[in-house]
Amino acid sequence: MTETIAILGAGLAGLSAARHLAARGIAVRLFDKGRAPGGRLATRRAEHAGRRLQFDHGAQYLRAAGPGFAAALEAAGAAPWPDPARRVGIPGMSALPRALAEGLAITASRHAGRILGEAGAWRIQHWDAKEAKPGTPLPATPPIEDGPFSAVLVTIPAPQAIDLLPGMADALRPVRYAPCWTVMAHFDAKLPLPDTLRPEGHAIGWAARDSSKPGRDGAAECWVVQAAPAWTRAHLEAHAEDIVAPLLAELATLAGAPLPAPAWAAAHRWRYSLLEAPLGQPFLWDATRRIGLAGDWCLAGRAEAAWDSGAALAAALAP
Ligand SMILES: Cc1cc2nc3c(=O)[nH]c(=O)nc-3n(C[C@H](O)[C@H](O)[C@H](O)COP(=O)(O)OP(=O)(O)OC[C@H]3O[C@@H](n4cnc5c(N)ncnc54)[C@H](O)[C@@H]3O)c2cc1C
Missing domain, CATH: 3.50.50.60 (FAD/NAD(P)-binding domain)
Incomplete structure (x- = not known):
């Protein structure tokens, strides 16, 4: 045998x-x-008003410092975003593990x-x-x-x-991980924000226009908003539906203006996100x-x- x-x-x-x-x-x-x-290289798919939506709600982009991982990303068809040093899967992050x-x-x-x-x-x-x-x-x-x-x-x-x-x-x-509440939101109009944000000392640790990644529906205005560890811990046992509004309100503080209500939104709790x-x-x-x-x-x-x-x-x- x-x-x-x-x-x-x-x-x-x-x-x-x-x-x-x-x-x-x-x-x-x-x-x-x-x-x-x-696992945490994941893409959530949804449909709203006949439009297909997708969000990389786990890892946002990947960097390869060593040749082994660089070769794996190359073989799996990763593409640069938002700069040449960072890579994402096409048409979604989950395409990388699927290929591997x-x-x-x-x-x-x-x-x-x-x-x-x-x-x-x-x-x-x-x-x-x-x-x-x-x-x-x-x-x-x-x-x-x-x-x-x-x-x-x-x-x-x-x-x-x-x-x-x-x-x-x-x-x-x-071994200790930080948790991460992540909101996925689709808007009917373009938000007055750059494609990526990494504010310091804010409730939000990272936010990105996911639809600006290569191979996505660029007109779909899909956002991924990740809460910082402290904010996540303060809301850890909240229901997912109670996370969307407060985290999008935090996003509005970064826009400096009220944001429109999302046409579609959901929240995902990662109990194990990045390592502490x-x-x-x-x-x-x-x-x-x-x-x-x-x-x-x-x-x-x-x-x-x-x-x-x-x-x-x-x-x-x-x-
Ligand atoms: C919100 C978020 C943002 C991130 N952003 C980035 C980033 O921008 N760049 C970056 O490089 N990294 C990022 N990461 C980290 C990166 O995703 C992880 O480091 C990496 O994916 C971990 O891979 P892994 O195989 O160790 O674990 P995982 O991806 O967690 O894989 C473990 C697997 O085990 C499975 N599993 C667990 N328990 C069981 C069981 N009992 N039976 C069967 N299966 C089980 C799970 O389903 C999962 O598929 C991020 C992670 C999160 C959550």
């Missing part, structure tokens, strides 16, 4: 690890609770809830992602069990990895148990850190 490695999480870290291993002839199988790979996932075996919409077995013969129990919620007890419904896997690579945010690997809690607990306290090493690998961990949280809150972490973990298994 050929050996297969299970990778839990198909964000950039999981995809990077998977591609590294697959390129060396090692069989991999990814599990992700999302409907598609990509090509040819990989991914079991989507499944929440990996338990790792059972022993080194060399791990089994993964997973549930319908609609039933299982992170941080709550696993559903009473019977899971699907897959395996055996020769190794397991866990590439989900550290606070969620504690649920899967409670024995690693001491190493994972110091990373692990400080590229990955964790227990060679005896053959269990490893990777993710942006190992290094820094950037997409490239996730990519590098996944690749470094995979290289520890198969140089």
Whole structure:
């Protein structure tokens, strides 16, 4: 029987690890609770009055300092925005992980809830992602069990990895993410604002005319507005529908004028957004148990850190 490695999480870290291993002839199988790979590289789609809308509501743009990530972005068709040093997916950010996932075996919409077995013969129990919620007890419904896997690579945010690997809690607990409330809003008229804003000491950390990115409907006037960590924490448990108006009111303070009501709007809460306290090493690998961990949280809150972490973990298994 050929050996297969299970990778839990198909964000950039999981995809990077998977591609590294697959390129060396090692069989991999990814599990992700999302409907598609990509994790925080995500694009929300909606329709309003017959018009298709889209918003990159997670990572806004990607920078590649090293050749590995630069080559991956190139292969996935990324384009510069808003300057030559920053890149975005075409027609949306989610196109990048989709391209990077090509040819990989991914079991989507499944929440990996338990790792059972022993080194060399791990089994993964997973549930319908609609039933299982992170941080709550696993559903009473019977899971699907897959395996055996020769190794397991866990590439989900550290606070969620504690649920899967409670024995690693001491190493994972110091990792801290900032949360981020994000509002997506479509307007009928152009707002009197530049394409990108990064105000200092403001309730808003970043705002951008998402429709100004290449390959989008440039006339759609779609905005992504990210609250700064302090504002997000002050509103963390609010309902999404109660976030849109106050955050757009904050956007109006940047415009210096009242803004029109949005024609369509929604809010998304990222509990794990950018890193405030990373692990400080590229990955964790227990060679005896053959269990490893990777993710942006190992290094820094950037997409490239996730990519590098996944690749470094995979290289520890198969140089
Ligand atoms: C609002 C926001 C803005 C950002 N802006 C930028 C930016 O401009 N530039 C930049 O470089 N970076 C940015 N980032 C950070 C960047 O998105 C991340 O660093 C990177 O995408 C992390 O990749 P990852 O693979 O480590 O984790 P993730 O992308 O979080 O992937 C983890 C995956 O694991 C899955 N998962 C979790 N738990 C389970 C489970 N139990 N079972 C199965 N699957 C599970 C998730 O569905 C997810 O797909 C931003 C992030 C956010 C949220």
